[in-house]
Amino acid sequence: MLEQLKREVYEANMELVEKGMVIYTWGNVSGIDRENSLVVIKPSGVDYDVMKPEDMVVVDFDGKVVEGNYKPSSDTATHIVLYKNYPDIGGVVHTHSTWAVTFAQAGMPIPALGTTHADYFYGDIPCTRDLTQQEIEEAYELNTGNVIVETIGTCNPMAIPAIVVKNHGPFAWGKTPAGSVYNAVVMDKVAEMAYKTMTLNPNVSRVQQFLLDKHYNRKHGANAYYGQGSEEH
Amino acid sequence: MLEQLKREVYEANMELVEKGMVIYTWGNVSGIDRENSLVVIKPSGVDYDVMKPEDMVVVDFDGKVVEGNYKPSSDTATHIVLYKNYPDIGGVVHTHSTWAVTFAQAGMPIPALGTTHADYFYGDIPCTRDLTQQEIEEAYELNTGNVIVETIGTCNPMAIPAIVVKNHGPFAWGKTPAGSVYNAVVMDKVAEMAYKTMTLNPNVSRVQQFLLDKHYNRKHGANAYYGQGSEEH
């Protein structure tokens, strides 16, 4: 079942390796079949170099395995929370990419310092609060999803399709599994640029609002004029 | 038309990927046919791995497409300003290369700290001022070109063939499209060296003027003695 989506999810997972976002079995990408509310996700702890499209696991909105020979990613519950809350997203990714983890461990948002950031994220990429001991012990992965949703609040999740979870690492999402990986790669790159800028000039200030507006809007929305018309991730 | 120039511009764009200056569709290189005042530039938002020489877009000095199946780079107006103001340049490049962006976001020039810098740039690589809200909203890409020209002022644009645009990123130029990319790669490398030097020794001072003179002049100008006689970019 869902052969096409399995292939997309598989390829998006392999792209994480290709782009240097993961080592060993780290990271996981999922995709969703909205019609049937079924999520296809990477199996837990399987090496990328032996993984095949048919190893992807199909789970329902309760996290129960519908099809698959493996256990799904241990972070599956987090992915499902995001799919339930954000009907526009078609793919979710979690990595431990170095620069995004740096901000997660520092407990800091990735600030919007320039146009590279503004081209993809309409403002700072937020950092969640600490989870409480109770939240961690009772339902860790579910509550990781919940704290992401709490942090985003009433903002449009497609305007800043990424977040860092405190002391943990980045999650990103997109219209498709491949789109979520694209956003995760760009997040890590803007995190790298922000780290280097902030250590070079500790008094740096954010990009001006109208420059942020200009760059974001020339790539996104009704009046976008970057690209050939299909650049949205 | 302009098949040879299209190939040069295509190859210079691909060199950006080869040298690690860009990811995804970032960056753009152009070249100029001075006789006809026609600029050949990368199409906007097209993936490097599918791009072909014939996809390059030909525009006139008003930015109007003369030939091509794609929309030209969204930064085309900036390139044209540079060609109009600097008759000696044959190629222009814009990237979001990490180290140069670091200085752009920090709002700082890339200081001339050593001979690696002096071999190519006769002094600091400047950083532009902020654009005003009006400049951004009325004609962003045109005014990006204008603020570059304003910053360079009466200096010789070939003596320091690069700049960082504040909160945005680097532009570089050269005698040819390939030469502009060469200068962009060296700019990023000297930016990297400057960052590391400044974070290791915050009290660092600039290279002595006579050492800067010596290195710049042994590679450039009438009495140059580096190389076999054809090293100018």
Added chain:
Amino acid sequence: MLEQLKREVYEANMELVEKGMVIYTWGNVSGIDRENSLVVIKPSGVDYDVMKPEDMVVVDFDGKVVEGNYKPSSDTATHIVLYKNYPDIGGVVHTHSTWAVTFAQAGMPIPALGTTHADYFYGDIPCTRDLTQQEIEEAYELNTGNVIVETIGTCNPMAIPAIVVKNHGPFAWGKTPAGSVYNAVVMDKVAEMAYKTMTLNPNVSRVQQFLLDKHYNRKHGANAYYGQGSEEH
């Protein structure tokens, strides 16, 4: 003799090159045949690109060569101390990987700042004290092993299977030679993340104890639920 173990040790040594942990002849991995108390280790100073499985050297618990055409690694005595003291380990590795050496030279433990760390190391990766002049001059490699054992004290060596030796570099261990290399690679990655976090935010605090517990325990021990059941290194 011990052909299978020699191959495992050889492959684990080559993995150090593959993962960028060593240059030239740096680094060494060993494995142990517990039944006969024989250690198989990389020969000293042999280039990785000419090394073959049969070049691995077999030594006994006194460090005497039992079989082999080469001298064993100069760090052999350190490996033996670890095997003698920790009956659960099957492989030991020493490298000069950059990020772990950074903490060794700084004389600082690699602090547990996030879940990437907690997934593999149940707390800070410790840094040993300085060896005394007498310890260095009398039996340097033996005493390097001894100071590691002294630093770990009564802790479980498998809970934090790695250490940095002050002003020197990292040692790691695992259930197998390959497992020890795995732990050395992860140590270097979490050291990189810790360095970047601490230079971005000098006031950073450690990951909360209950988040450390959660991540460590979901991958290790009786109630682990990460992976397909065979992820222990």
Added chain:
Amino acid sequence: MLEQLKREVYEANMELVEKGMVIYTWGNVSGIDRENSLVVIKPSGVDYDVMKPEDMVVVDFDGKVVEGNYKPSSDTATHIVLYKNYPDIGGVVHTHSTWAVTFAQAGMPIPALGTTHADYFYGDIPCTRDLTQQEIEEAYELNTGNVIVETIGTCNPMAIPAIVVKNHGPFAWGKTPAGSVYNAVVMDKVAEMAYKTMTLNPNVSRVQQFLLDKHYNRKHGANAYYGQGSEEH
């Protein structure tokens, strides 16, 4: 003439590219035929990917070209000063490798902070003083050699076979052209480790003298016990 030495010098130059020490035409390696006091050196400004062994240039101790179709490296005079002053060296290399340049631009020696450094360099890798305007204008490359010799003074040049020239970059030497490149690569690696250590812990102190002695002496000299007996570079 000197076909064997030309090949060695050529291969040592290509090794600079392989090891990431140079980009474009940067860097140069030479070797010497002591019997005839002839130096073989890379041609100036020739691309590595078209360079051939027969392009190496033969010069005498006055820097005059004895054989070759190209002009020799612009740094030839510096190499010759080193060969004249240090009869034990058989190869010299100059690069603009990033980490060593960082210390050159910072005007700081590369401090001996750990055993990685001590394995190859018996103490800090020194940084020269500024050249005077007169020294630069009258005979720049010759005086670069002279200031290196002045800085090393009465020390044994083989005990610390490398230096950084202030605001310029590293020079290294060795028993052979390949050995000089080996030392240049290790210098850049220990410079990287020193930078990271010093930015992590600004109060770091040098490796203890007896640990420096131990590591240096286990690899070098009469009582060395690292390797199989031929590790000297």
